[in-house]
Amino acid sequence: MNARTEVLSRIRRALADVPEGERPEDVPVPRAYARGGTAAAGSPQVVELLTTRLADYGASVHLVSEGAAPTVIAQTLSARGAACAVVPQGFPPAWLAALDPHRVLDDRPRVPVRELDRVDSVVTTAAVAIAETGTLVLDGGPGQGRRALTLVPDHHVCVLRAEQVVARVPEALARLDPVRPLTFVSGPSATSDIELDRVEGVHGPRTLHVLIVV
Amino acid sequence: MNGPTFLGTPAFPSAARTALADTRLRHNLAHATTTIRRKREEAVAEVDDWEALREAGRAVKERTLRHLDRYLLQLEERVTAAGGRVHWARDGQEAARIVVDLVQATGEREVVKVKSMTTQEIGLNEALADAGITAYETDLAELVVQLGQDRPSHILVPAIHRNRAEIREIFLRAMGEHGRAAPADLSDDPQELAEAARRHLREKFLRAKVGVSGANFLVAETGTAVVVESEGNGRMCLTLPETLISVVGIEKVVPTWQDLEIFLQLLPRSSTGERMNPYTSSWTGTTADDGPGAFHLVLLDGGRTDTLADPVGRQALNCIRCSACLNVCPVYERVGGHAYGSVYPGPIGAVLTPQLRGTAAESDRSLPYASTLCGACYEVCPVKINIPEVLVHLRARVVDEGRTRKVPSPERLAMAAARSVLAGPSRLAAAQRAAAAAGRLLGRDGRISRLPGPASAWTEARDVPVPARESFRAWWRRTHR
Ligand code: SF4
Numbered sequence: 172m173n174a175r176t177e178v179l180s181r182i183r184r185a186l187a188d189v190p191e192g193e194r195p196e197d198v199p200v201p202r203a204y205a206r207g208g209t210a211a212a213g214s215p216q217v218v219e220l221l222t223t224r225l226a227d228y229g230a231s232v233h234l235v236s237e238g239a240a241p242t243v244i245a246q247t248l249s250a251r252g253a254a255c256a257v258v259p260q261g262f263p264p265a266w267l268a269a270l271d272p273h274r275v276l277d278d279r280p281r282v283p284v285r286e287l288d289r290v291d292s293v294v295t296t297a298a299v300a301i302a303e304t305g306t307l308v309l310d311g312g313p314g315q316g317r318r319a320l321t322l323v324p325d326h327h328v329c330v331l332r333a334e335q336v337v338a339r340v341p342e343a344l345a346r347l348d349p350v351r352p353l354t355f356v357s358g359p360s361a362t363s364d365i366e367l368d369r370v371e372g373v374h375g376p377r378t379l380h381v382l383i384v385v
Numbered sequence: 386m387n388g389p390t391f392l393g394t395p396a397f398p399s400a401a402r403t404a405l406a407d408t409r410l411r412h413n414l415a416h417a418t419t420t421i422r423r424k425r426e427e428a429v430a431e432v433d434d435w436e437a438l439r440e441a442g443r444a445v446k447e448r449t450l451r452h453l454d455r456y457l458l459q460l461e462e463r464v465t466a467a468g469g470r471v472h473w474a475r476d477g478q479e480a481a482r483i484v485v486d487l488v489q490a491t492g493e494r495e496v497v498k499v500k501s502m503t504t505q506e507i508g509l510n511e512a513l514a515d516a517g518i519t520a521y522e523t524d525l526a527e528l529v530v531q532l533g534q535d536r537p538s539h540i541l542v543p544a545i546h547r548n549r550a551e552i553r554e555i556f557l558r559a560m561g562e563h564g565r566a567a568p569a570d571l572s573d574d575p576q577e578l579a580e581a582a583r584r585h586l587r588e589k590f591l592r593a594k595v596g597v598s599g600a601n602f603l604v605a606e607t608g609t610a611v612v613v614e615s616e617g618n619g620r621m622c623l624t625l626p627e628t629l630i631s632v633v634g635i636e637k638v639v640p641t642w643q644d645l646e647i648f649l650q651l652l653p654r655s656s657t658g659e660r661m662n663p664y665t666s667s668w669t670g671t672t673a674d675d676g677p678g679a680f681h682l683v684l685l686d687g688g689r690t691d692t693l694a695d696p697v698g699r700q701a702l703n704c705i706r707c708s709a710c711l712n713v714c715p716v717y718e719r720v721g722g723h724a725y726g727s728v729y730p731g732p733i734g735a736v737l738t739p740q741l742r743g744t745a746a747e748s749d750r751s752l753p754y755a756s757t758l759c760g761a762c763y764e765v766c767p768v769k770i771n772i773p774e775v776l777v778h779l780r781a782r783v784v785d786e787g788r789t790r791k792v793p794s795p796e797r798l799a800m801a802a803a804r805s806v807l808a809g810p811s812r813l814a815a816a817q818r819a820a821a822a823a824g825r826l827l828g829r830d831g832r833i834s835r836l837p838g839p840a841s842a843w844t845e846a847r848d849v850p851v852p853a854r855e856s857f858r859a860w861w862r863r864t865h866r
Contacts, residue, residue, distance in 0.1 A: 173473075174472075174473040174474055174475050174479060175473040177475055178473050178474075178475060178635065178684070178686045178690065179454050179457070179458075181686065181690035182453050182454045182457075182635075182690055182693065183454055184690075184694065185690045185691070185693035185694035186451060186453070186454075186693065187694075188696050189451050189452075193451065193452075194452075195448050195451075195452045195455070195456075195640065198444065198447055198448035198451055198452075199444060200441060200444040200445050200448055201437070201440055201441060201444060202437075202441055203434070203437040203440070203441070204434040204437035204438045204441055204647070204650075205433070205434045205437075206646070224660065228663070281674070284591055284625060285591055288587070288591060301661075303660065304653075304660040304661035305660060305661065306661050311672070311675055317674060317675035317676070318620065318623075318624045318666075318675055318676055319624050319625060319675075319676075322617065322620050322621065322624060322625075340646050340649055340650050341643075341646035344642065344643065344645060344646045344649075345643070345646075349604065349607045349609045349642045349667060349669060350467070350607065350609075350669050351669075351672070352666070352667070352668045352669070352672050352675055352676055353665075353666070353667045353668075354620065354664065354665070354666055355649075355661070355664065355665035355666075356663070356664060357659070357660070357661035357662065357663050357664075358663055359663070360615070360616055360617040360663055360664070361615055361616070361663045362525045362526075362575075362579055362615055362616045363542065363615065363657055364524070364525040364526035364529070364542055364544060364616075365525070365549050365552060365575040365578055365579070366413075366416065366417065366420075366548060366549055366575070367416075367417050367420045367421055367424075367542065367545075368575050369659075370575040370576050370578075370579045371576075372576070372579060372580070372583070373525060373579050373582060373583055373615075373616035373617055373618065374523075374583055374586065374587075374590070374616050374617035374618045374620070374621055375616070375617025375620060375663070375664060376617075
């Protein structure tokens with residue numbers, strides 16, 4: 172018997188107490204927990220909650236108007252002293268208007284990881300954000316790029332629109348496509364491994380800037 | 386679970402005695418568990434639907450386990466359709482061999498690893514080393530453990546027994562032997578220690594061709610794997626290599642993508658006491674132009690089907706490895722993880738290890754006794770595993786099996802004395818209710834006001850700690866203020 176057949180038959184033997192005709196849905200799963208949000212997606216309440224939560228993790232958060240976004244993005248990079256930033260395909264060109272094009276890499280052709288390691292910053296959008304937990308989710312869609320882009324550089328600037336902010340985890344998962352590779356980011360990289368103190372910055376970006384366009 | 390785990394591990398009581406004598410270990414542990422208990426309480430208290438989430442989590446696990454074969458087949462089909470390859474392993478040895486073969490097929494001599502209990506369980510690093518392949522642990526705590534040639538002592542914080550000064554010493558001494566050395570002026574500031582780890586490991590991430598991971602969840606409906614982490618080392622291992630090999634126990638499957646909405650809320654708050662951990666990654670097979678081009682999923686039995694066969698013990702497979710039960714356990718807090726002689730320490734280890742590994746070894750037979758049955762673990766468990774119930778059930782099993790052995794073991798003597806109380810879950814519940822009536826067993830301040838009846842059985846048989854012959858209760862009162 173090969174391993175697959177054997178493991179499966181062990182499972183069936185182990186479950187001898189489960190009645191023959193039982194279907195999975197016969198085992199009740201009460202979903203009495205909150206699935207919807209306390210406030211609507213994109214409402215001032217959820218945006219404010221997201222802002223507070225992200226700040227708790229040590230991320231910097233700014234609310235900006237559509238018109239001010241390009242300047243704030245440029246200022247964020249120059250305040251950091253970033254000589255160059257990688258910006259994935261599909262990032263709204265209007266938001267890049269205030270950047271020096273010579274300092275922007277577009278990942279086409281793909282930037283090798285060793286070079287990515289020398290890039291100062293990455294600027295992306297996000298797919299959805301969760302207010303209650305202070306979480307941004309990236310799904311590799313337009314403006315987000317492949318996963319390595321938001322991982323190797325030490326500074327991540329993430330620009331999202333207020334309507335992408337939902338209150339709770341269930342609402343966010345319902346908006347996401349699990350077939351895409353997803354990254355949930357809740358604050359800068361951190362460890363609690365040394366005496367359980369949360370220390371920011373191990374392997375992912377140690378600085379996270381979030382701009383919410385309202 | 387045939388993990389060669391810890392060769393020559395003494396039975397729990399004597400290992401516990403040794404650990405208790407180590408005052409620095411006890412100090413580090415007490416500090417860590419107190420901190421994390423408080424954080425968890427705060428994180429849980431702000432969720433208004435916590436109990437509903439726990440019940441849903443438990444129910445999803447029950448549904449999955451009762452129909453495990455079906456979900457595993459669905460998972461296999463989806464992973465394969467998404468470009469991954471699924472391998473099945475009857476035991477740890479077989480799983481390790483599959484991984485070794487896969488790594489050898491790539492021609493690589495080193496792999497980067499994300500912290501994974503399962504790969505520890507199967508002794509993967511040792512198997513790789515035997516094949517001439519170096520496995521680099523990349524989780525900060527695992528790095529401390531690996532560089533310190535030590536063993537993990539906690540599910541979540543494997544180096545919980547080490548304080549910052551010890552970590553500094555280990556980094557200064559050992560980093561240079563395995564790659565980039567720590568700066569000579571390294572202080573014991575956690576920020577600087579983290580920075581040293583970042584630099585030391587970056588080089589390994591950038592050149593790695595093979596990554597090895599576990600997974601916290603596998604979604605049958607979509608074939609999606611999920612890794613929950615903090616530092617970003619997981620993302621590095623899951624994203625940068627060309628080949629990714631994930632070794633996952635068959636009990637980690639959940640039916641639907643929607644089910645994750647429960648576990649992604651339960652796990653971080655129970656585990657690190659955070660609203661959400663810094664990074665969670667999910668992937669489905671392979672994706673063109675993003676991440677590894679080859680993905681292998683190794684599904685491990687390793688005693689899980691034996692556990693599944695026991696309708697009472699089965700619930701131990703609900704475990705999402707949050708480690709909340711360790712942090713509230715008065716026994717764990719005093720003796721630490723090493724005394725359990727397994728990669729799964731604490732209350733969950735006491736119920737999981739003897740089921741995964743069987744009770745042939747004295748050290749594993751004694752594990753169901755490594756508890757005062759105070760019930761704190763059940764109260765915090767996000768998937769409602771009734772650990773005291775399983776412990777009592779396993780004690781009875783150990784004793785029954787013991788009848789066929791000639792020599793009367795301390796377990797049997799203890800059981801004979803406590804038989805009437807321990808005979809069944811209902812009587813245990815009654816005993817616990819009686820104890821609870823006398824006051825909360827484990828107060829929020831971590832003090833035990835009174836031990837329940839069954840605990841005294843353990844105390845008497847085990848003549849626990851220092852100084853000899855003092856009862857657990859008296860010792861606890863005296864030392865735990
Ligand atoms: S038994 Fe429960 S509390 Fe303990 S680690 Fe597992 S899920 Fe967490």
